[in-house]
Each structure stands twice: as structure tokens, then as C-alpha cells.
Amino acid sequence: MDLPVIAPEAPKAGGCSAGSCGSTASQVDGMSDEIRARVQDHPCYSEDAHHYFARMHVAVAPACNIQCHYCNRKYDCANESRPGVVSEVLTPAQAVKKTLVVAATIPQMTVLGIAGPGDPLANPERTFETFRQLAEKAPDIKLCVSTNGLALPAHVEELAKHNIDHVTITINCVDPDVGAKIYPWIFWKNKRIHGREGAAILIEQQQKGLEMLVARGILVKVNSVLIPGVNDQHLKEVSKIVKAKGAFLHNVMPLIAEAEHGTFYGVMGQRSPKPAELKELQDACAGDMNMMRHCRQCRADAVGLLGEDRGDEFTLDKIEAMEIDYAAAMQVRAELRAQVTAELEAKRQKAHAPATQVIQFMPRAEAAKPAGRPVLMAVAAKGGLVAVHFGHAREFLVYEASAAGAKFVGHRKAEQYCAGDETCGDGESVLDKTIRALEGCEVVLCSKIGFEPWGNLETAGIQPNGEHAMEPIEEAVMAVWNEMLAAGKLDAKPAAAKCA
Amino acid sequence: MALEIIESCVNCWACAPLCPNQAIIPPAPREKRAGPPQAFLGPLGGERSDAAFSGGSHFLIDADKCTECVGDHADAQCVAICPIEGAILDELGVEMNPPGSLTGIPPERWAAAQAEIAAR
Ligand code: SF4
Numbered sequence: 263m264d265l266p267v268i269a270p271e272a273p274k275a276g277g278c279s280a281g282s283c284g285s286t287a288s289q290v291d292g293m294s295d296e297i298r299a300r301v302q303d304h305p306c307y308s309e310d311a312h313h314y315f316a317r318m319h320v321a322v323a324p325a326c327n328i329q330c331h332y333c334n335r336k337y338d339c340a341n342e343s344r345p346g347v348v349s350e351v352l353t354p355a356q357a358v359k360k361t362l363v364v365a366a367t368i369p370q371m372t373v374l375g376i377a378g379p380g381d382p383l384a385n386p387e388r389t390f391e392t393f394r395q396l397a398e399k400a401p402d403i404k405l406c407v408s409t410n411g412l413a414l415p416a417h418v419e420e421l422a423k424h425n426i427d428h429v430t431i432t433i434n435c436v437d438p439d440v441g442a443k444i445y446p447w448i449f450w451k452n453k454r455i456h457g458r459e460g461a462a463i464l465i466e467q468q469q470k471g472l473e474m475l476v477a478r479g480i481l482v483k484v485n486s487v488l489i490p491g492v493n494d495q496h497l498k499e500v501s502k503i504v505k506a507k508g509a510f511l512h513n514v515m516p517l518i519a520e521a522e523h524g525t526f527y528g529v530m531g532q533r534s535p536k537p538a539e540l541k542e543l544q545d546a547c548a549g550d551m552n553m554m555r556h557c558r559q560c561r562a563d564a565v566g567l568l569g570e571d572r573g574d575e576f577t578l579d580k581i582e583a584m585e586i587d588y589a590a591a592m593q594v595r596a597e598l599r600a601q602v603t604a605e606l607e608a609k610r611q612k613a614h615a616p617a618t619q620v621i622q623f624m625p626r627a628e629a630a631k632p633a634g635r636p637v638l639m640a641v642a643a644k645g646g647l648v649a650v651h652f653g654h655a656r657e658f659l660v661y662e663a664s665a666a667g668a669k670f671v672g673h674r675k676a677e678q679y680c681a682g683d684e685t686c687g688d689g690e691s692v693l694d695k696t697i698r699a700l701e702g703c704e705v706v707l708c709s710k711i712g713f714e715p716w717g718n719l720e721t722a723g724i725q726p727n728g729e730h731a732m733e734p735i736e737e738a739v740m741a742v743w744n745e746m747l748a749a750g751k752l753d754a755k756p757a758a759a760k761c762a
Numbered sequence: 763m764a765l766e767i768i769e770s771c772v773n774c775w776a777c778a779p780l781c782p783n784q785a786i787i788p789p790a791p792r793e794k795r796a797g798p799p800q801a802f803l804g805p806l807g808g809e810r811s812d813a814a815f816s817g818g819s820h821f822l823i824d825a826d827k828c829t830e831c832v833g834d835h836a837d838a839q840c841v842a843i844c845p846i847e848g849a850i851l852d853e854l855g856v857e858m859n860p861p862g863s864l865t866g867i868p869p870e871r872w873a874a875a876q877a878e879i880a881a882r
């Protein structure tokens with residue numbers, strides 16, 4: 263399989279304005295037509311598609327065959343939002359019913375994933391029974407699976423049989439010495455194997471599994487957790503190797519570690535990476551392969567469009583009470599899909615129009631005189647528009663604006679400090695947290711913003727901007743950047759903000 | 763000769779399929795624990811009767827069936843895969859996976875972190 267190599271200066275989606283975040287080009291257009299066709303309406307792989315399509319995960323796989331230092335099997339808290347954590351383990355029959363109900367209720371739901379809370383391939387009967395029934399009852403749903411890779415070589419045959427076209431392998435290292443600092447033990451051939459020896463087996467199986475999947479024509483995405491001081495530099499090598507072996511996408515996610523999670527890293531005080539460190543690594547790896555930047559690290563039982571979880575609408579008792587006519591639902595789903603596909607296609611055509619290519623192909627590094635330095639801007643967005651009140655934003659999309667256009671580089675989680683009419687309580691400290699999360703950004707675009715946060719943001723060196731409400735993100739971001747350029751603000755380093 | 767699973771078990775299912783003697787019994791699904799006896803869907807989607815569940819809220823080992831894996835495996839399988847320190851005891855009540863042995867977190871460090879969180 264041909265894997266596209268895209269340089270950081272490769273064409274970016276400058277022109278997909280009507281309601282898109284614009285990272286699509288950097289993630290999808292660089293791929294071969296075949297892969298592109300297979301992933302372009304997958305909400306997890308295409309920033310563009312996730313405005314239109316939804317995915318869901320069902321938690322049918324409780325058992326795990328390894329221990330990772332960022333995971334704690336004990337905690338199952340309702341407020342938990344880390345990947346791998348889930349509140350309700352389902353039987354395959356329940357999972358199938360839930361999937362059919364959700365697919366009928368949310369026709370945009372195109373992808374069903376099994377990711378945990380343990381390892382799907384450490385629970386092969388449950389995982390494959392779910393896939394088998396779904397392939398039969400809901401052939402219009404794409405199936406995908408995430409695994410730590412230990413049991414992968416043993417199950418590649420079976421995966422191919424169930425028509426799984428996307429497999430995600432979490433690969434945090436290719437060196438057993440690094441692995442020994444991430445994995446305290448694995449369970450292998452009826453024994454618990456600790457330390458370096460266990461890590462070496464895990465790495466070998468992951469790499470073998472990756473090769474076998476690629477040989478079978480199954481798409482492989484690689485996830486890595488960025489752990490500062492443990493694998494941060496090493497991940498560049500991981501990226502090179504998995505690309506060489508045929509993975510189509512590499513997703514580097516930040517470690518989430520808090521003492522209250524009870525994980526090894528949390529308790530031992532291992533810090534999480536700063537947003538700037540994550541971006542630096544993603545940029546470094548981007549030269550090697552397609553990087554995925556909009557991953558929300560959703561919970562294993564998440565339902566809905568990325569970044570919005572509607573899981574509460576589909577609890578077990580609610581599902582069991584529901585009757586659905588899947589044949590009718592499939593009709594509705596097919597119509598919606600055709601409509602969205604047409605819309606996306608039109609947008610892609612527009613993105614490739616010559617008028618916008620003039621901007622897109624301007625190579626930043628080679629420009630004789632870069633007209634203005636790049637600026638990071640945070641956007642409170644919905645549906646591709648600057649459409650969210652600062653105080654209501656649950657996350658901000660971060661764009662890098664430069665002469666080359668607006669490039670989506672990631673997202674930052676926000677604390678919601680204002681819950682409408684209620685008093686703000688300890689709103690002050692929550693606001694501070696949000697401001698800290700926006701570190702490195704010089705501008706924040708939102709539909710509206712209160713007086714107090716305005717002042718605090720300005721003090722922190724972040725310019726609030728509510729003038730582009732309801733405008734497409736990229737146009738708004740570039741308008742602000744051009745204003746800054748015209749005002750002569752882009753010649754020097756920013757005064758107050760720490761630049762990422 | 764038998765091991766015991768206690769309430770710190772998190773119901774992760776890892777041990778049950780490994781037992782050479784089918785001695786490990788799952789708990790009934792959460793919503794079925796109260797109420798009259800009935801048949802309902804087991805973990806693989808098939809019908810199971812109440813008798814197939816432990817009756818408690820976590821996995822249990824049937825002491826009559828457990829052989830501590832002697833003759834089948836070098837290591838007791840449930841002990842070898844269980845991710846929870848202290849969840850499995852031997853006949854003398856000794857923890858088969860003592861604190862710190864699986865997570866690598868020194869017990870003192872764990873205690874200090876818990877105290878720190880409680881103090882917040
Ligand atoms: S020790 Fe062996 S026989 Fe006994 S319950 Fe565990 S796995 Fe089964």
C-alpha cells in the first residue's frame with residue numbers, strides 16, 4: 263500500500279469555508295484516493311466529517327491482558343472522561359440493541375467502535391459476537407476496533423472475516439527499555455510477565471499485528487500517548503517505523519495524569535504534556551506521516567458527534583424499552599448520507615479551486631520574506647462557525663494563522679465557568695483554568711464574551727474577539743490575522759503571551 | 763485447596779475464561795441483582811439462569827472446584843491476570859498480589875497521595 267508523505271507545508275484546506283474546520287485537507291487529501299475514499303466520512307479521521315457524521319463505542323470488552331501506567335482498572339467514576347473508562351459493560355446482545363437504537367435515533371451515526379474498557383481482543387468472543395451480529399443486522403455501519411496489540415496476530419484472520427476496515431493499535435514505543443517504563447506487566451501464554459521482558463513481547467506482537475493487517479488490506483491507525491520524559495523523543499522514531507510498515511494515520515495524544523485517577527503516573531507525579539509540547543511533537547512527526555489533530559480522546563462508551571456525548575439518552579433501561587424498525591431507519595440513514603456526501607464533495611471541489619490554491623501552495627519556509635509570523639488562535643466553534651459564547655465553550659479549536667492560511671492544529675478542553683443564569687460560584691478559578699488551557703494562543707474568537715473574562719484574558723495577553731460571530735472559522739481567523747498584520751503586530755514576538 | 767476472590771474485585775471478567783476448572787462464577791448483571799429468580803442474558807448473549815451467577819456483586823471462586831491450577835498450569839491463572847492488588851486471597855487469607863506488586867506504586871507513596879487528596 264502506498265502511504266502518502268506530506269510535508270508540513272503541503273496544501274492546507276484554505277478554501278473549505280462553508281462550515282468546516284479545514285484540517286481535512288491535511289489529513290485526508292494527502293492520502294491515496296483509495297484510502298481517502300475509505301476514511302473521508304469517518305468522524306474520527308476527518309475533521310470535516312465529524313461535523314456531519316457520528317461514531318459510537320460500545321463497552322463489551324471488560325478484560326485486559328496488559329497493564330499500562332496511565333490506566334487504573336479500579337476507577338469507574340461517572341465524571342470520568344478518559345479513554346478506556348466506561349460505566350456500564352454490555353453483553354453483545356445489549357450492545358447490538360444499543361447500536362441499532364442509536365443508529366435509528368441519530369442517523370448520522372456511521373461508525374461503531376469497540377475499544378474497551380479492557381482490550382477488545384482479550385475478550386474475543388464478546389467482541390466478535392457483537393461484530394458478527396451487527397454485520398448482519400446493520401450492514402450500513404462501519405466497524406472498527408482499538409487494541410493494545412498483544413493479541414492482535416492471533417486475531418487478524420477473524421478481523422478480516424468480520425469486515426473490519428479500521429483497526430487502531432496503541433503503540434507507545436518500539437524499544438523495550440522505554441516500554442518497561444510504560445507497561446509494568448503483560449499476561450502472555452498463561453503467565454504474568456513483568457518489566458522489560460513483557461514490554462519486548464508486547465512490542466513484537468504489535469509490530470507483527472501491524473504488518474499482518476496491512477498485508478490484509480485492513481486500514482491501521484496508530485495511537486500513541488505522549489508521556490513527557492518517557493517517550494516524547496522516542497515517538498518520532500515510532501512515527502517513522504509505523505509509517506514505513508503501512509499505518510495510514512498516527513494520532514499522538516497527551517497523557518492525562520492526575521493523582522485522583524489512581525494511576526501509576528498520576529500518583530507518582532508524572533506530568534502531562536503542555537499543549538505546546540504536544541503540538542511540537544505533532545509538527546515533528548507530520549513530516550513523516552499524516553497526523554491526526556482533532557482527536558477528543560472520548561470515553562470508551564461515548565455516543566455522538568465528537569466532543570458531544572449523548573450517552574445519557576441511551577442507558578440500558580431506556581434501550582430495552584425501545585422498539586425500532588431498522589429497515590426504515592436504514593432508508594433514512596442512506597438518504598442523509600447521500601446528501602452529506604454531496605455537500606462534502608462540493609466543499610472539497612471548492613477547496614481545490616485555483617483561486618484558493620494560490621494561498622494554499624505558498625510554501626511557508628521558502629517564502630523569501632514571510633509576511634508576518636504565525637499566530638495561534640482559539641475558537642469557540644460549533645458546526646464550523648464561530649458560534650459559541652466564551653463562557654459556554656466546552657472546548658476550543660486551535661488554529662495557526664499565517665500567510666499560508668489557517669491551519670487546524672488541535673483543540674483545548676475548557677472548563678465551563680458560566681452555567682447560564684446560575685451564580686458563578688467559584689467561577690473565578692474555573693476561568694483561570696480556561697485561560698491556562700489557552701496558553702500560547704494570542705486571540706480567542708467567540709460569538710460573545712462577558713466583561714470580566716474579557717479583562718482577565720487581556721491581562722493574560724490573549725485578545726478576545728467577538729466580532730466574527732457566526733462566520734466560518736477559517737475566514738474569521740484569517741480576517742483577524744490580516745488585521746493584526748495590517749496593524750504591524752506581527753513583526754515581532756508577542757509581548758505578553760508566551761508563544762507556543 | 764482453593765483461592766478466594768473478595769469484594770475489591772472490579773468484575774473485569776479477565777480471570778473467569780482462564781480457569782481450567784470453570785470454578786470462577788460471575789455476578790449477576792447490576793440491574794438483575796434484586797427481584798425474583800429469572801432467566802436472562804449472560805455475558806455472551808445466551809440465556810443463563812440465576813444459578814449460573816455468584817449471587818453477590820462480584821466474581822467468586824467455587825472452593826469445591828478450584829485446584830489452584832495444580833496440574834494444569836505453573837501459575838494460578840486468576841492470580842496471574844487479575845489487575846487488582848489484594849482481590850485474590852489464598853486459604854490463609856494472604857493476598858496473592860500484594861500492594862505495589864502490580865501497579866509498581868510503593869504503598870507509602872499511595873498512602874501519601876490519598877492523604878493529600880483527602881486534605882484538599
Ligand atoms: S486458581 Fe486456577 S483453578 Fe482456582 S479459581 Fe483460579 S484459575 Fe480457577
Ligand code: SF4
Nearest residue numbers: 771772774775777844
Ligand atoms: S481478574 Fe480480578 S478483578 Fe477481574 S474479575 Fe477476576 S478477580 Fe475480579
